[in-house]
Amino acid sequence: MSTNKNSNKILWTIFLTILIDMLGVGILIPVFPMLVVPHSTFRVIPDSWTTAEGFIMLGWLLTCFPLAQFLCAPILGQLADRYGRRKILALSISGTCISYILFAIGIVSKNIPLMFISRALDGASGGNISVAQAVIGDISTPQNRAKNFGLIGMSFGIGFIMGPFLGGKLSDPAVVSWFNSSTPFWFAAILSFINVLLVLALLPETLKVASDKQIDLSKPFHNINKAFSTPGLRNIIPTTFLFNAGFTFFTTFWAVVLADEFGFSQGKIGNFYAYIGIMIVFAQGMIVRRLSGRVADFQILRxxxxxxxxxxxxxxxxxxxxxxxxxxxxxxxxxxxxxTMAFSTALITRVTPANIRGEAMGISSSSSALAQAIPAMLAGYVAAHHAKLPILVGSLIILCGGLLFWLIFQPKQFDEMN
Incomplete structure (x- = not known):
């Protein structure tokens, strides 16, 4: 009984940790497009720049986070397998806190290089999600694995309800006279600081068997090879790579489309993403958790x-x-x-031995980060031709991922694994 209570305590601590982290991410969504679209009071790029040049800059700015995450998340995963989840999780969130402070300063001073440095720092320390997933993997059984990962997804959804809504309001001087484009980032920094305290105060260590492997700094590059060659992962990662790549094309520029072509203010963008968050919470809380253990993960993904x-x-x-x-x-x-998010993550943990689960999540995070970095970089150039074009490209890539999963995942190979 005590074991179940301890697992529930860990589960809900991770839920709150990711919720606070995603609040910080969601707060940024309404502000980002306003940094480059014409006639915005938040515009930070020089007046001499064209809209197309602004889109390209925004694409590169958004690339900094996943590119740095690609380089650093696997190293954080190794550190989590060796020194424990709790310490590394607190360390990574601390880096996120500092990055928000730097970004707020960059916006106020219109210091574009500092904004780039901030996003790179956030990506470099942004292994918190993969470490949190490793914690969930540590305490999950085959029967409740997808359900527990669905709870993580629900925290994502709640974060995307409250985060964009708060971002829209915190950046609106009509709400409070001293609110401006930097206010959401100061608030996100405070949330991240609270997140660090929460982990240190409430999260016990869940790592049972510490890894004795040397830390491999070249791991990010080896991970790409492992992701597409390791039995188990090679049957899943190519699909999740295409899914993340396609969805990044969408997420990178849909808010820009709302602002530039539909005329949405930051407040309306925040409200729209809050609505999406409500739908995600419903799907995670009502549907994912009901399907967990009743329908095979690969059948859901198909x-x-x-x-x-x-x-x-x-x-x-x-x-x-x-x-x-x-x-x-x-x-x-x-x-x-x-x-897709809940059952793909559950499937990865199911085909991964427990003692390398942190490393496997690092491999998955590397693949995901690279899948986000490349489209974010390209999306600016695609949008320079037509702001809506990244949406179509993203759709086609996701559909290719679905087709690939049908072709390469053979469930009989993993029926005996826990």
Whole structure:
């Protein structure tokens, strides 16, 4: 009984940790497009720059985080396997806290290089999600694994309800006269500091068998090879790579489309993403948890990937004259996204031995980070031709990921694994 209580304590601590972390991420969403779109009071790029040049700069700015995460997350995963989840989790969140402070200063001073440094620091210390996933993997059984990862997904959703909404309000001088474009980032820094205290105060160490391997600084590059060659992972990672790549094309520039082409303010962007968050919470809390243990993870993924890809594609074809249609898609897109995130992560942990689960999550994070870095970099150039074009590209890539999963994942190979 005490073991169950301890597991529940750990689970809910991680839930709150990721919730606070995702609040910080969600707060940024309404502000980012306003940094470059024309006629925005938040614009930080020089007046002589064109809209296309602003889009390209934004793409590179968004690339900094996943690129640094690609280089550093596997190293944090190794450190977590060797020195424990708790210490590394607190360390990585501390880096996130500092990065938000630097970004706030960069916005106020319109110091674009400092903004780039801030996002790179956040990415370098951004192994908190993969370490948190390793904690969940440590305490999960085969029967409740997807359910527990669904709880993580639900914390993502709640963060995306409250985060964008707060970001829109905290950056609006009409709400409080001294609010401005930097206020959400100061608030995110405070949240991250609270997150560090929460981990240190409430989270026990869950690592049972410490790794004695030397820390390999070249791990990020080896991980890409391992991701596509290791039995088990090679049957899943190529699909999650395409899913993350396609969804990054969408997430990188959909808020920009809302601001630039649909005329959304930062407040309306925040409200829209809050609505998506509500749909994600519903999908994670009501559907993922009900399906966990009842339907095989691979069977879910064979459908959910196509749901997500189709929903993203529909957004590309919505005309500006029918703005109301954008509110009809989130329930379906949230369902596909929630199912894919929860069951793909659960599937990775199921085919991974317990003593290298942290490393496996590091490999997965490397793949995910690279899958986000490349599209974020390219999306700016694609959007320079047409702001909506990254949406169509993202849809096609996700659909290719769904097709690939049907072709390469053979469930019989893993039926005997826990």
């Amino acid at each position: 459908i959910s990937l196509f749901i997500t890809g189709i929903c993203v594609g529909v957004y590309y074809f919505i005309p500006f004259s029918h703005i109301g249609l954008i509110y009809l898609i989130p329930p379906f897109m949230a369902l596909g996204n929630a199912l």
